[in-house]
Amino acid sequence: xxxDNRKPARRAxxxxxxxxxxxxxxxxxxxxxxxxxxxxxxxHAATGxxxxxxxxxxxxxxxxxxxxxxxLKTSLASRS
Numbered sequence: 001x002x003x004d005n006r007k008p009a010r011r012a013x014x015x016x017x018x019x020x021x022x023x024x025x026x027x028x029x030x031x032x033x034x035x036x037x038x039x040x041x042x043x044h045a046a047t048g049x050x051x052x053x054x055x056x057x058x059x060x061x062x063x064x065x066x067x068x069x070x071x072l073k074t075s076l077a078s079r080s
Contacts, residue, residue, distance in 0.1 A: 024072070024073065024076070025044070025045060025046050026046070027042055027043065027044055027045065027069065028043040028045060029041065029042055029043075029065050029068065030043070031061065034054070036056070036057050037054045037055065037057055038054070038055050038057050038059060038061075039052055039053075039054055040053050040054075040055070040061075040064045040065060040067070040068040041068065042065075042068035042072040044072060044076060049072070049075065049076060049079070051068060051071045051072045052068065052071075053068045053071055055067070
């Protein structure tokens with residue numbers, strides 16, 4: 001596992017929540033509690049581009065991860 005609690009995510013094409021969105025390659029996620037919130041950072045390994053989302057500390061981690069991945073995909077698409 002990479003340092004700083006980062007975990008490699010499943011490939012985007014293999015994630016059922018992201019069906020038909022194409023393959024981003026490797027994406028890392030970092031979960032960091034900030035007060036009453038959880039900050040989830042999605043990092044695109046190939047480009048180093050990062051996005052983050054904040055959600056309630058009690059929220060489902062999978063839901064926050066999916067949201068961060070969607071934001072990353074949207075941000076990468078707008079940069080192209």
